[in-house]
Amino acid sequence: MPYQPTVLMTAIDHSPEKSTGAAAVQRVSARPEQAALVDAVRTLYPLHHATSTRPPLKTSDLSEMHGQRVTMLFSNTGNLFNAPQLIAVQGRIVTHALTPLGLIHKGRRTRGTEITESNLVDAVPGWGDTAVNELRTRLAKTHALFPDTIAPLTAEVLDTIPPTNHSTDSPPVTTVLLTSTQLPGEERVHGCLRLITDRTPNPGDNAGDILNNVLITPPSYLTSEHGSIHTSQLPRNTAVLPTVTPLSLATALDLAHDINHQDPARSYLQALAALTPRP
Incomplete structure (x- = not known):
């Protein structure tokens, strides 16, 4: 062979998957x-x-x-x-x-x-x-750096993200996405984490709602930073990670700062460990 x-x-x-007949199909x-x-x-x-x-x-x-x-x-x-x-x-x-x-x-x-x-x-x-x-x-x-259980990103998951509360400047992180991103003309960077805090409704716009988040990136040309992204801009290949709660926006910004200003590889691995539950 x-x-x-x-x-x-x-x-x-x-x-x-069982078929209606005697045979099973896969x-x-x-x-x-x-x-x-x-x-x-x-x-x-x-x-x-x-x-x-x-x-x-x-x-x-x-x-x-x-x-x-x-x-x-x-x-x-x-x-x-x-x-x-x-x-x-x-x-x-x-x-x-x-x-x-x-x-x-x-x-x-x-x-x-x-x-x-x-x-x-x-x-x-x-x-x-x-x-x-x-x-x-x-x-x-x-x-094993990642949780045993991950979930697909669905409309139902997006609906659980709370709307923007304008009375606070430091909303907690509610959802962690494992995804990828890129700048125009550059290679796609995989293994990015988007720490979503809240959602700004954007009705009537095909781009979808706006997700406010902190982007955590592995070592690359990208910068870990606070920003926002439309739901339509999220790649299809995105996973939802279970999270350690509570996680404040200030803590998320500290993680991004460490990646940008200290050892990027070590800081990213430390951020991943801090964000996801360990067995």
């Missing part, structure tokens, strides 16, 4: 909230595992490994739903001057995957269950 990569984390949901779909989580885990993985002696892996680190057996952790959206996945692929590094850096899959002579900065997450030497399980363990540690 031809070798198949191992899917370690995916936004694709396989839900069994419903396959991509879950937007799970997609937000997979993208966030991929973004945080190198920050979470980086140390002074083991910086985030770069393609240049593989340039001297031609022919070596490795098991690589890739981010991948090559599926019917264009849904994010994290997969372990066993193969041999190929580094020819006239071809892109690549990984020829185990048991193949030509079939492989081009290795780029955007799809490369991690790598361990060797093949087999030990190598795959090492990547599985590392990935699970980053996944």
